[in-house]
Amino acid sequence: MRGIIWFRRDLRLHDQSALTAACAECDEIIPLFVFDEPLLQSHEFGSACVNFMLGCLENLRSSLNELGIPLQWRRGDQVEEVVHAAREWKADRVYWNRDCEPRAIDRDRRIQQRLEDLGIAAQTYKDQVVFEAGEVTSVSGEPFQRYSAYRTRWWSHWYATKPITVPVPQPMKSAHLSEQLSSFSLPTADELGYASMTPWVEPGERHARIQLQRFLDGPIHRYADGRNLPAIDGSSMLSPHFRFGTLSPREAVLAALGSLSKRGHVSRPDVLTWIDELIWREFFQHVLASFPHVAEGPFRHVAVPPPRELGPERDALFQAWCSGQTGYPIVDAGMRQLNQTGWMHNRVRMIVASFLIKDLRIDWQSGERYFLRHLLDADLAANNGNWQWCASTGTDAMRGYRIFNPTLQSKKFDPDGTYIRLYVPELSGLPANKIHEPHLLSSDEQARYGCHIGTGYPAPIVDHRRARQEYLDLGKQVDR
Ligand SMILES: Cc1cc2nc3c(=O)[nH]c(=O)nc-3n(C[C@H](O)[C@H](O)[C@H](O)COP(=O)(O)OP(=O)(O)OC[C@H]3O[C@@H](n4cnc5c(N)ncnc54)[C@H](O)[C@@H]3O)c2cc1C
Incomplete structure (x- = not known):
């Protein structure tokens, strides 16, 4: 069986749900990344973000080379490019991890439909969060509208389901087609229409893991106070890694909880305060997925002073x-x-x-x-x-x-x-x-x-x- 693993906001090998499933089920894997041309042209995101993403992709590329499955990339409309790649490479299945953004959900639906029309299966996985919207709900199944209630339910769901990580795939032995495909160097930021800059946070999965360990070895144990002081190294600086999926949130929670069982000056309240922030992150994804109108306007219409007039x-x-x-x-x-x-x-x-x-x-x-x-x-x-x-x-x-x-x-x-x-x-x-x-x-x-x-x-x-x-x-x- 031949599968395409379509990388998006999951640029890593560790605890990567779609990648692990694809490697377990297929004899041949082709990893694909598609630069979203309309999004790049809109400049909705800036150079800092694009340069960080390119650094992550470079790191992913070398990790995938070691697995024997070189990364392929394309540039254009994502729907057209994914469907075209699946046809051209005669894939049986396309694997990807789900996204909570309304635009991405709509795009994925269209791709899935086009693939199914071609007789190609689309296999999707949870990956960006520990719990997706729909998993953490009120007793009546409604999405939560308050963080505190969401957080309580999140923890009870954590202890009830005991999440674990999935293993890093073994090197693939027979990725013939993937090796035949020429793998050009990635485009530069300039080629994508953005200024080149050195990212403020080191990009790539390798650095994400080093940064997590460095944080767990020190700053997390002073986090409740330290996180408020901008002049010190008091927070993890992992948000760009969570954003591009170079670190799995499930692995981060497990590692933070694991640090509680180690000897030393481990402070439980500090560790739990940090995990709270990861739960805030999931809460906002849950809000966006459950109430997509927030992307365009207020969650609720409340009587707040009107903004100053334009001029x-x-x-x-x-x-x-x-x-x-x-x-x-x-x-x-x-x-x-x-x-x-x-x-x-x-x-x-x-x-x-x-x-x-x-x-x-x-x-x-x-x-x-x-x-x-x-x-x-x-x-x-x-x-x-x-x-x-x-x-x-x-x-x-x-x-x-x-x-x-x-x-x-x-x-x-x-x-x-x-x-x-x-x-x-x-x-x-x-x-x-x-x-x-x-x-x-x-x-x-x-x-x-x-x-x-x-x-x-x-x-x-x-x-x-x-x-x-x-x-x-x-x-x-x-x-x-
Ligand atoms: C106006 C405003 C805009 C923001 N825009 C973004 C954004 O575009 N992207 C983004 O990732 N964060 C955003 N945040 C949240 C927060 O500022 C950053 O996540 C945090 O500063 C990242 O630093 P850190 O990785 O050291 O966080 P830590 O304190 O180490 O926290 C760990 C992780 O929890 C998550 N997190 C922490 N605080 C929040 C929060 N308030 N809301 C949601 N998730 C959180 C992040 O993924 C972060 O990496 C915004 C906050 C404000 C007030």
Whole structure:
């Protein structure tokens, strides 16, 4: 039997459901990756994401070579390319792992239908999550709309089903056709229409596994506090790996739980807090799959203040936010980190999102699109779920009138300004007690620290106290 394994967001060999099944069932395997031409041309995702993906593919290619099944790639419309490859290579079956995004579900349905019309079987598997939407539901079978209830059920399902990983396939002995097919080098980012850059997080399955181990050996045991401090190595930085499937979430949960049985300073609450974040990730995938309208608009229509009207003032404020020129150091550090590296710390993501929506009163979807285009870990479900949380329109929304004070957040989570100094060099000479509010510097201090407000570093583009009050007043009006 000849099978095609179509790689998508699962660029690894370990605990890879479709790959393991294909290798067990077929005598000949042809691994395929299709660069989605319309998606690439839309530039919905940016260079950071594309360069990371290319690095992962390069790593996958060398691992597949060792298995004796060289990776083939194509570029074009995914439906046409997969169907064409299956016909050309006379495949009996095409294997892939399922995706929760509405667009991907629609695409997969169309491919499955076309393959079935040709008498080719499509075999699909769960892989991106430990539990898919539909597996973790309320007693009456309804999808959960609150994280806490979902989480409780997730854990009971975990203990009831005891998930295990699937083995890495053995080298294939007779992949004749696959070897005959010429395997060209992968396209470069430039060839795909994106700027080349070195990914901020090392791409590829090998690095994902090293990074997981490094995290489990140290930072996880201080995670509950450490994850909030952007200046330290307090979180796993594995999100791009989960995004491209270079690490299996099932394996990550098992490894984290396994670390509890090792000797040493293992902190159960820290480990469970980290697994909670993986469950948040699954929860947002469950929300997207169960309520696909969230991809286009709010999960629920709630009375929140309307965004500022379109026009030059709104555009200038949005531009200042995008380029990290708001005059709020923690916001500017976050946005500049994003623009330079494709990464932003989670606490800072929440601060900049709240600032955009509540201080600047700009629609959350503009922020969502900007993040998608710049993040290394850009992921529709996680990005949308978090933006909706910050905008108070989501499932577990931030309380409507809770508004982050960017200065207090900055003082609390980056007390000595280490993170700010990394990305806002204009402020690098300021002492810790001045760095969070540089606009309060006297002219003598500005001269002493070499930081001139208005010319060297912007004055705040809005006054937080006034913006907060305006937001609250507008909120009272829409609440009536
Ligand atoms: C406005 C906003 C937009 C975001 N956009 C994305 C996005 O596009 N892609 C993305 O992967 N994450 C997104 N997040 C969630 C979170 O910021 C990142 O997952 C996290 O910063 C990644 O760092 P880490 O791998 O070190 O996470 P860790 O703290 O080590 O957490 C482990 C894993 O859990 C998952 N996770 C952690 N926090 C969240 C969360 N709040 N929601 C969903 N999953 C989570 C990630 O897969 C992460 O790798 C967003 C958060 C906000 C506030």
